[in-house]
Amino acid sequence: MHYEIIVNENAGNGNAKNVWSTVQSLLDQLQVSYSVHLTNHPQHESYIANKLAARNLTNTVIVVVGGDGTLHNTLNGLQERQVDNDQQIPLAYIPAGSSNNFARGYGISMKPAHALQQILSADHAYQTNIGKYTEAIKNEHGYFLNNIGIGFDAAIISRSNHPSAKKRLNRAHLGRFAYLRKAIGVIYDQQPFSLMVQANGHRDAYGRAFIVVATNHPFIGDGFQVIDTARITDPAIDMVVSERKNWLQTLWVIRAFARGKLSHSKWARHYHVHKIHYTTTSLEFGQIDGEEMGNRFFDLTVSSTKYPFYQVPEQ
Template sequence: MTDLHLHLLINEKAGSGTGKKAAEHVKHYLNTHHISYDTHISEYHGHAVTLAKQLLNSVLAPWSSKLNDTNTHFPLLVVLGGDGTLHEVINAFGEHTDIPIGYIPCGSGNDFARGVNLERQPVEALEHLLQLNEPDFYNTLCYKDNNTGDVNYCSNNIGIGVDANIVATANHSTAKKQLNKLKIGSLSYLTAATSVIFKQKGFPLTLITDDETTAFNNTFLCTTTNHPYFGGGVALAPFADPKKEDMTIMIVERIAFPKLARLIGQLLRRKHLASKYLHQYNTTEARLISNTPQYGQVDGEEMGYRTFDISFTTKKRLFWL
């Protein structure tokens, strides 16, 4: 077991307040077991980026297996938050992929934790983290906005279409604020889905890979991912693997509601891959173009209502998981 000094980056608001409770349990465990740590509290959207960059420039260090032979405390950043908090940290690290990130999930969706088979109870996740001797590589997505030239990273997926529309609708609903106060904010997405799923229209989309260019005229959902889950545990791409270098692109066509309801039922039972209205691609590089404005989301965060021209690759990154 490697000797660690933990830097806990905590989003107390994650999971409608779950983050604060998780942090209390984690700190109690660390105090009881005399494990050294510091805390850094993310107080607003984007704050985790600032905190992670400050730690990156001051105390964090690249991993080397030789560190196991020393008596020094290795400084490890451990994120306590949801998929959105992890998204901020990964983008703060950018090209510093050799500096490991620990993660204790306490959000409402926790899709990344599911994708890497990470324990979702905070103390159990901490115990697992402390038992490890070294980090391991997992693939994340690297995506370039060809309209702006901006390059960013994500740990889960990027969606264009109905899933992003649901995220935007839920985030701007008055119901979400009320449900958050009751600690059941995730229900706002279910409420939004019942409305959006009928309103989302099909849209043209072009997919370009090394092998082919494919045009879709009536897209309902397009998700690019490197692990199976989206939407808080729905296995849209059940065979996607974050240990492999390729990504999975899932495209669903807009179809009449009876057929769509059947497809959703198949999805929940993991029987959806045989549907002729669903198209799956596995590739190491891809480009997606949507010339009509649509909603987009990345790791559950809004990308706005706009046109899209995005190029994708994968990027190996060290995680202490």
């Protein structure tokens, strides 16, 4: 097996550079066949992955060393070229970002040496559930590994991605605090919005939606659980919708969100479906795998599909 390794050394505020140094040393010691591709500008990993997919590689695994955003861009770069599901180049992941939520959801060790061993010890690809979306207004389509959100969580991402404070907090291993600190500001500023949801032949209208998250596994932000029952092994998509009606109810909802119990709350609606369609009638923040989608109208259809990962999940 040959490994094409895409490394974003800037991920995790530079932590990925140290992680890659550790991994490279181990690869050399074990005399593993590999090639390395260092990213040098935003979205570069998508370009690299696209070029690798065009080569129709066999007996090859693409290993991503970076954060959730690096993995997201690599997956989407591959899928732009790969039409035939039987010809998909397997992925693997060594987490080196600030959140690493896909690693939590899949069962990948946060220790680089252990994560590498999970790759090297695999003898087959694991068909892994991922999310798929189309957005009708801008005619977009793509894939996500973690979640796609509108409203509250996306507004937090928008604030957190302007990062002088985030860098300081992440370096002190206080990323969760950064997320919560931004959340407090969003509670005051984020206005409720109209949302229409269609799933399983039913249509639900929400006049004051506040939190709208479709997810592939439990984790969001810096390790919080948005839907604690979501599992990456389940081919269905989980989505939670919560409305904002008054301050007392809003504080209760945020408390449930922070504790990973929002989907069990009487103030939220939990969907567990294979396909869901939902629209907004106002400009709202959106996020996908922790990356900003901008402030825009949304007409989204979300479903699940599979992608091969050449990595043994932790039990």
